[in-house]
Amino acid sequence: MILKSLSLINYKNFESINFDFDDKINCFVGNNGVGKTNILDAIYHLSFGKSYFNPITGQNIRHDSDFFVVEGLYEKENREEKVIVSAKRGQKKVIKRNGKAYDTFSEHIGFLPLVIISPADRDLITEGSDTRRKFIDGVISQSDHNYLTTLIKYSKIVSQRNSLLKYFTVNNTFDGTTLEVYNQQLHEYGTIIFQKRAAFLETFIPIFIKRYEAITSGSETVSLQYQSKLADSDLLTLLEQNIAKDRMLQYTSVGVHKDDLSFEIDGYPIKKFGSQGQQKSFLIALKLAQFDFIKKQSKVNPILLLDDIFDKLDEKRVEHIIKLVDDQNFGQLFISDTHADRTEGVVKKISQSYKIIKLEENNAE
CATH class of the missing domain: 1.20.1050.90 (RecF/RecN/SMC, N-terminal domain)
Known part of the structure; x- marks a missing residue:
């Protein structure tokens, strides 16, 4: 299963932005606050119909906007699947697959398998x-x-x-x-x-x-x-x-x-x-x-999101983790990091294709 492209409108700090992805490794790099984690969260939203970091729908809508739309185009089992999650202030969220809305969100769970690794996971311990x-x-x-x-x-x-x-x-x-x-x-x-x-x-x-x-x-x-x-x-x-x-x-x-x-x-x-x-x-x-x-x-190979993977881990251990996913046992990988050179230095050492996506402050406007 591959996420081919992603489109965001009024989602968190993004007014309007589009991405096309590599089939294997995609790295979002940029300073803190430019929205790297928000992009990973949008991908999570498409799988689960909710944010990983903030389950309150209205707080995922960009300031001064009345709605958000997250659209993903997937390739799954040699078929194209379009999934859209949208929400308007004061109304129920809607999830559509290929133009048809689900009656209940639970019907969608499991259709787009996904795993996220994030510093927020520490809540599992604390x-x-x-x-x-x-x-x-x-x-x-x-x-x-x-x-x-x-x-x-x-x-x-x-x-x-x-x-x-x-x-x-x-x-x-x-x-x-x-x-x-x-x-x-x-x-x-x-x-x-x-x-x-x-x-x-x-x-x-x-x-x-x-x-x-x-x-x-x-x-x-x-x-x-x-x-x-x-x-x-x-x-x-x-x-x-x-x-x-x-x-x-x-x-x-x-x-x-x-x-x-x-x-x-x-x-x-x-x-x-x-x-x-x-x-x-x-x-x-x-x-x-x-x-x-x-x-x-x-x-199916779930999509794997690695949010701020270098947080509290040395580069050698990160490299070891990346190597673990450097084979056909893993599918598509999305990574966020603040240092472009550090990220590219690690992914260059493995054999998979990759794409570096640099985000700046004006990307969000």
Whole structure:
């Protein structure tokens, strides 16, 4: 799968700009603030129908404009595919594929497989469990539409159950029958989600460990562990055991929406004991493993975005990472960096074709 061209209108800092791309490696270079990351985010937007960095649609529209349009022309399985994401202030976003709008955004997820590696990924280590769950769910959803559908249904039931718990408190009442209906539905959907997450991680973790060893030459030992109360008990039992607690808190305190991943290096939490370089290598290995998994499931080379790849990594390690993608196992690659000479120096050493796209302040106007 190849992104042949990209067109932006009123997207973030760009008023109007067009790009044609190399089939292998494309490097956006320029000073901070010229929009390199915004271009990568536009490509991400075409795959997922949302920004990687700012999910609030209106904040992705250029200042003093009423709308944005992101258009990408792809070549996939010897066919041209045109995808357009557009939004107007105060209206719902629209995603079109070859001129036809999707009824729901979830139908589009997985059609254009993509993986992004960015300094913002550090949130996976530093932020709460919600960020890590979204990572797991995002990887699985790109190749399993039924999983995404189940996840949406589960989240809706959690929201409804939470509203009911608040209603009980406000009205000083209790309806065990209605609560039981929600418990049964959460048990049904939650069990499916737990089983699919567990099966995914059983496959994913060895891939991740192998990728980390390749990046670091095996100098450290890392681990990834799935933490879920459903490993020890079924969700229906957990919900029944926690009814009193849930009524007091006015929200659902147990379930797969509370699952987490633990990240460790040499047996210790990487958040506390990992250096910036180790954390960066950990996250890159995580994302390259995501690439491997999605490719295996979809039989398509995902597009790979490397945002500010030199951040907190020395040039030798960056060169090693670029070499990892210097074969037919990877497809199209997009890189952003502040130093054109440094980027070209690295990509020149590998055998793939490449294109250097220099951005300046006036590109955005």
